[in-house]
Amino acid sequence: MSAHGHHRYVSADRRVREDRRFVAGKGNFVADIELPNMKHVAVITCPHAAAHIKSIDKRAAMKMPGVHYVLDGEELAAATLPLMTGLDTPHVPRRPLAFETARYSGEWVAAVVADTRALAEDAAEAVEIDYEPLPFVLDAEEALTGKVLVHEAHGSNVLLDKTFVWGEVDKDFAASPRKLKLRVKWGRSSTVPIETFGVIAAWDPWREILNVYASIQMPRYADQIGAALKIPSSSVRVHYDVDVGGSYGVKRGIKHTVLCGYLARRLGFPVRLIEDRLENMRGGDAHGPERLFDVEMAFDDQGIVRSMKMRALENLGAYAGRSPFQLGKPIGSIVGPYKINSVEYRAIAVITNKTTQDAVRGFGQGPTNLALERCIDEIADVLGLDPLEVRRRNLIRHDEFPYLIPSGTTYDSGNYEAVIDKVLAGAGYDELKGERDRLRRDGKLAGIGIAACLEPSGGNATFEALLNPAITTSTFMDSCRINVDGLGAITATMHTTSSGQGHETLVGTVIGEVLELDPDIVRVVRPDSLNSLPSGTPVGSRMAIMLGGAAFHAAQKLKEKLVAIAAHDLGIPLARAVYAHGDVHDRDTPEKRRSWAELIGIAHRNYHRMPDGFEPGLAVEHVYQVPTGGTLPDKDGRVQMYPCFSFEFHLLLLAIDPDLGRPEIVRYKLGHDCGTQINPKIVRGMTMGGLAHGIGAALYEEFAYNDDGQLIAQTFMDYLLPSSHEVPAVEIVDHETPSPHTVLGQKGSGESGYLGAPAAIANAINDAIRPLGIAINTLPIRVATLGDMIAAAQEKMKKGE
Amino acid sequence: MRIELTVNGTLHALDVEPRTTLLDCLRDVLGFKGAHAGCEHGVCGACTVLFDGVAVRSCLMFAAQAAGSAITTIEGVTPAPGELSPIQDAFCETHGMQCGYCTPGMILAAHALLADNPEPTREDIVEAISGNLCRCTGYAQIVEAISLAAERMRGVNRPRSVDK
Numbered sequence: 001m002s003a004h005g006h007h008r009y010v011s012a013d014r015r016v017r018e019d020r021r022f023v024a025g026k027g028n029f030v031a032d033i034e035l036p037n038m039k040h041v042a043v044i045t046c047p048h049a050a051a052h053i054k055s056i057d058k059r060a061a062m063k064m065p066g067v068h069y070v071l072d073g074e075e076l077a078a079a080t081l082p083l084m085t086g087l088d089t090p091h092v093p094r095r096p097l098a099f100e101t102a103r104y105s106g107e108w109v110a111a112v113v114a115d116t117r118a119l120a121e122d123a124a125e126a127v128e129i130d131y132e133p134l135p136f137v138l139d140a141e142e143a144l145t146g147k148v149l150v151h152e153a154h155g156s157n158v159l160l161d162k163t164f165v166w167g168e169v170d171k172d173f174a175a176s177p178r179k180l181k182l183r184v185k186w187g188r189s190s191t192v193p194i195e196t197f198g199v200i201a202a203w204d205p206w207r208e209i210l211n212v213y214a215s216i217q218m219p220r221y222a223d224q225i226g227a228a229l230k231i232p233s234s235s236v237r238v239h240y241d242v243d244v245g246g247s248y249g250v251k252r253g254i255k256h257t258v259l260c261g262y263l264a265r266r267l268g269f270p271v272r273l274i275e276d277r278l279e280n281m282r283g284g285d286a287h288g289p290e291r292l293f294d295v296e297m298a299f300d301d302q303g304i305v306r307s308m309k310m311r312a313l314e315n316l317g318a319y320a321g322r323s324p325f326q327l328g329k330p331i332g333s334i335v336g337p338y339k340i341n342s343v344e345y346r347a348i349a350v351i352t353n354k355t356t357q358d359a360v361r362g363f364g365q366g367p368t369n370l371a372l373e374r375c376i377d378e379i380a381d382v383l384g385l386d387p388l389e390v391r392r393r394n395l396i397r398h399d400e401f402p403y404l405i406p407s408g409t410t411y412d413s414g415n416y417e418a419v420i421d422k423v424l425a426g427a428g429y430d431e432l433k434g435e436r437d438r439l440r441r442d443g444k445l446a447g448i449g450i451a452a453c454l455e456p457s458g459g460n461a462t463f464e465a466l467l468n469p470a471i472t473t474s475t476f477m478d479s480c481r482i483n484v485d486g487l488g489a490i491t492a493t494m495h496t497t498s499s500g501q502g503h504e505t506l507v508g509t510v511i512g513e514v515l516e517l518d519p520d521i522v523r524v525v526r527p528d529s530l531n532s533l534p535s536g537t538p539v540g541s542r543m544a545i546m547l548g549g550a551a552f553h554a555a556q557k558l559k560e561k562l563v564a565i566a567a568h569d570l571g572i573p574l575a576r577a578v579y580a581h582g583d584v585h586d587r588d589t590p591e592k593r594r595s596w597a598e599l600i601g602i603a604h605r606n607y608h609r610m611p612d613g614f615e616p617g618l619a620v621e622h623v624y625q626v627p628t629g630g631t632l633p634d635k636d637g638r639v640q641m642y643p644c645f646s647f648e649f650h651l652l653l654l655a656i657d658p659d660l661g662r663p664e665i666v667r668y669k670l671g672h673d674c675g676t677q678i679n680p681k682i683v684r685g686m687t688m689g690g691l692a693h694g695i696g697a698a699l700y701e702e703f704a705y706n707d708d709g710q711l712i713a714q715t716f717m718d719y720l721l722p723s724s725h726e727v728p729a730v731e732i733v734d735h736e737t738p739s740p741h742t743v744l745g746q747k748g749s750g751e752s753g754y755l756g757a758p759a760a761i762a763n764a765i766n767d768a769i770r771p772l773g774i775a776i777n778t779l780p781i782r783v784a785t786l787g788d789m790i791a792a793a794q795e796k797m798k799k800g801e
Numbered sequence: 802m803r804i805e806l807t808v809n810g811t812l813h814a815l816d817v818e819p820r821t822t823l824l825d826c827l828r829d830v831l832g833f834k835g836a837h838a839g840c841e842h843g844v845c846g847a848c849t850v851l852f853d854g855v856a857v858r859s860c861l862m863f864a865a866q867a868a869g870s871a872i873t874t875i876e877g878v879t880p881a882p883g884e885l886s887p888i889q890d891a892f893c894e895t896h897g898m899q900c901g902y903c904t905p906g907m908i909l910a911a912h913a914l915l916a917d918n919p920e921p922t923r924e925d926i927v928e929a930i931s932g933n934l935c936r937c938t939g940y941a942q943i944v945e946a947i948s949l950a951a952e953r954m955r956g957v958n959r960p961r962s963v964d965k
Binding site: 015016018019020021022023024025026027029031032118191192193194195196243244245246247248274276277499500501502681682684685686688689690691692693715716717721723724725727729730753 | 818820828833834835836837838839840841842844845847874875876879885889890892893894895896898899900901902903904905908923926927928930931932933934935936937938939940941942943944
C-alpha cells in the first residue's frame with residue numbers, strides 16, 4: 001500500500017550514482033568491450049526502394065585480405081526463424097537479411113565478416129549483387145489502395161485496421177451543435193541516440209551458451225534471440241551490465257543480434273556489429289511513427305467537447321516489428337486530460353517501402369497528444385474563445401479522480417488546475433499575451449502555444465491483446481533481489497540494461513528509504529539474463545513504478561525478516577518489535593534491542609537462534625505485478641491500461657521572423673506532475689531532455705524520402721538534432737499529486753516533455769500565423785516551409801488590399 | 802605507417818594504417834575508450850579530444866595528423882583512479898548527463914572553454930558546447946555543471962582576503 005508523506009532519501013536532492021563512471025569515460029558501452037579473437041561485421045544494403053535480388057557474387061570479396069565470411073539472406077533464412085512480431089501476419093516475415101526481395105532502400109542484403117571493420121567495409125564493396133528494381137510505394141494513403149503490394153503474399157498493405165466505439169458517439173455527435181474536422185500529420189522522426197546500436201555475440205560450444213553484449217532496451221530479448229536461432233532461451237546469456245548510450249525506446253536491435261548470433265555460431269569466434277551512423281539512420285530499423293490523423297470533434301458553443309472521432313493511419317515501413325502497437329497505447333489515454341464522453345477510434349497500419357519502425361519514446365502517445373491539442377486550439381478559434389479557457393472547461397477536475405475514460409482505463413490521480421495555476425502564477429497569462437502583442441507590433445509574427453498532456457506510465461501493455469486477440473498477456477512485472485551478506489553489506493539486483501535513467505540510483509534510494517539506511521551503502525548490480533528474475537525492461541515509462549515497487553517490497557520483506565528474528569531472539573511478541581535504522585528494539589522496553597550486526601550474525605551463523613521454519617541467511621526477492629493490471633479487454637474493447645498518469649502543461653511564447661520563417665522560442669514554461677519524485681535531478685533531466693527532443697520533432701527532425709524512395713536524411717547534417725542553441729532555458733514548475741497505486745506515490749517521467757512539446761510548439765506557430773489566414777498541421781514545421789507559406793500569405797494579403 | 806603520438810603526456814610509437822582516424826587509433830590501438838564514436842562525420846562531438854588544448858573532433862582527422870601534438874582524452878583530465886576533476890565533479894553535482902555517452906566530449910569542451918574563459922556567461926557556455934550533441938538532457942544541467950565548475954575553480958584561486 002502507499003506510504004506517502006515524509007521521506008528521508010526519496011525526493012532528496014541526491015547525486016546519481018551512475019554519473020561517476022560516465023564523467024571519467026568509464027562507462028561500459030558495447031563498443032568498449034574487447035573479446036579475444038573478435039571479428040567485425042559490415043552489412044551490404046539494397047540501393048533500391050524495392051528490388052528482386054537476382055544473384056549475389058561473393059567470390060571477389062572472399063578473396064580479400066582479412067575476410068572470413070560473406071553471409072546472404074538465403075543461408076540465414078534457411079537456418080533461422082523470422083523475427084517475432086506482434087501481429088499475426090505470417091506472410092510479412094521479417095528477417096535480418098532480405099531474402100529474394102528487398103523492400104526498402106537501405107535494407108540489409110548481405111553481411112561481411114573480417115578482421116577489422118575497415119576490411120569488412122572494403123570487402124562489402126566487392127560483393128556483386130544483381131538487382132531487378134520493383135515498383136514501390138512510399139505514401140500511406142497510396143499504400144491503402146493496394147496498387148503496389150510491399151509483401152505480395154499478404155494480399156494487401158494493411159496490417160491492422162480496427163475500429164473501436166466507446167460510448168454513444170453517434171448520439172453525442174447528433175446532440176452537439178458544433179463540429180470540427182482537422183487533419184494532422186506527425187512526420188517520421190525518431191529518438192536517434194548519440195550511440196548507435198551495437199552488439200557482440202560469442203558462442204561457447206562447450207557450454208552451449210551464446211554470450212550477448214548489446215546496447216539493448218527491449219523486453220524478452222533473450223527469448224527472441226533463442227526463438228529466432230532455434231536454441232533454448234536458457235542458452236542465451238545477455239549481459240545486462242552493458243551501459244546503453246541513449247535509447248528512449250529504439251535500441252531494439254534484434255535483427256542485428258540474430259545476425260551476429262548466427263555468425264558467431266557458424267564461424268566459431270565472437271563477432272561484433274556496431275552500426276555506423278548511416279546504418280543506424282537507414283537500415284537500423286529504428287524510425288518512429290509517421291502518422292496521419294483525421295479527427296472530428298463534437299462540441300457546444302461553450303467549447304465543451306462531447307465526442308471525438310479519430311482515424312489514425314500509420315506508415316509502418318516495410319516490416320511490422322512492434323510498431324503497429326504504437327497505435328494501441330494511446331487508447332489508454334485517448335481523451336487526454338479531458339472529459340470527453342464518447343470516442344470512435346480507427347487505427348490503421350500500412351506497410352510501405354520505407355525503413356521499418358520501432359518503439360519511440362511515448363509509444364505513439366506524442367502524435368496522439370498533438371492531434372488532440374491541435375483540435376482544442378482550433379475549437380477555441382472557431383468559437384472565439386481563449387484556448388486556455390477552453391481547456392479549463394474540459395479538464396477533469398481534481399475531485400473527479402479516480403476517473404474512468406470511455407476506453408476503459410481509470411486515471412489514478414491528478415490536479416491539472418493546480419499545475420496550470422502554478423505555471424501561470426509566475427508568468428501571468430495576460431503578461432505573456434502582452435509580450436506577444438508587443439512582438440507583433442514590432443513586426444514579428446508571435447504566438448502563444450499551450451498543451452495539456454498526459455504521460456501514461458507503468459507499462460501495462462494490454463493494448464497488445466486489444467489489437468491482437470491471440471495475445472492474452474496480462475502480466476507485466478519487474479523484480480528485485482536483496483542479499484545481506486555475512487558482514488551485513490547489502491547487495492540488490494536489477495535485471496535489465498539501462499540507458500541513462502539512473503536505475504541503480506533508483507533501487508538504492510528506495511531500499512535505503514525502506515531500511516532507513518544510507519542508500520549509498522546499498523550495492524546495486526545487474527546479473528546476466530541467466531541469473532535474473534523477470535523484468536519488463538525500461539519501456540512504457542515504468543521503471544520508477546515497477547522496479548521501484550519491486551525494490552520497495554523486497555526491502556519490506558527483508559525488514560519483516562529482521563523484525564521476526566529480533567522478536568524471537570528477544571522473546572517478545574512480533575507486534576512489540578520496532579525496526580529503526582537497521583536495529584530492532586522492544587517498543588515497551590527500548591533498551592532491549594538487537595543491532596543490525598547482531599541480527600546479521602543470527603541470520604548467518606546462529607541457526608539455533610532463528611525462528612522455527614526460517615531460511616538461514618538474509619536473501620529476499622520480490623516479483624512485482626503492475627498495479628491495477630491483470631485484466632484482458634472486454635467484448636467492447638475496453639480495458640485498464642497503464643496504472644498512472646503524469647500530467648504536463650506547456651506554455652510558450654514564440655516569435656517568427658516573417659522574412660526568414662525562422663521560429664524562435666522567447667519563453668517556455670512547463671508545469672510537470674509525476675507524483676512523488678524519487679530523484680528530482682533525474683526527473684528534471686528527463687523532462688528537459690524530453691522537451692528538447694520534442695522541439696526536434698516539432699521543428700527539425702524528419703526521415704524524409706525523395707520520390708525515388710531514397711532516404712535523404714542519412715546524416716546529422718540532414719537529420720537535425722537540437723543543439724544547445726536550439727533548446728531555450730525552460731522554467732519547470734513541479735507539482736506532486738501522488739498516485740494511490742504506487743509504493744511511494746510515484747508516477748513515470750521517462751517521456752515527459754516530449755509528449756507535449758510538439759503540440760505546444762505547433763499551437764504557438766499556428767497562433768503566430770493565424771493573423772495571416774494560414775495554418776500548418778504537419779510536423780516537422782520546417783523553416784523553409786513556414787517561410788514560403790508566410791511569404792505567399794503576405795503576397796495574397798497585399799493583392800487583396 | 803609509423804607515427805609517434807603524445808596522448809595524456811605519454812609518447813606512443815605506433816604502426817597504423819594511413820587511413821586510421823585519430824578516434825579509431827585512440828580507442829582501438831591505444832585503448833582510450835572514453836572517446837566515443839557518435840556520427841563519425843564531425844557533427845555530434847562525442848569523439849571530442851583536446852588537441853594542444855583545443856577541443857577537436859577526433860573522428861575528422863587521421864591519427865598521423867596528430868603526430869607532434871599533445872592529445873588529451875577524458876582519461877587525461879581524470880586526476881587519479883576514482884578521483885574527479887572539478888569539472889567532472891560539477892557534472893555529477895548537477896547530474897549534467899544521463900546515458901553518459903556524450904559526457905566525455907562535453908567535459909573536454911568545458912575544459913577547453915574554462916581554460917580560456919574562467920568567467921563564462923550562459924551564452925559563452927551554450928556556444929562552447931553547441932558542437933556537442935546530447936540527446937538525453939536538453940543541455941540545462943550541462944550548462945549548470947559548467948557554470949558551477951567555473952565558479953568553484955575561480956574559488957580555488959581566490960585570495961583569502963576576498964572572502965573576508
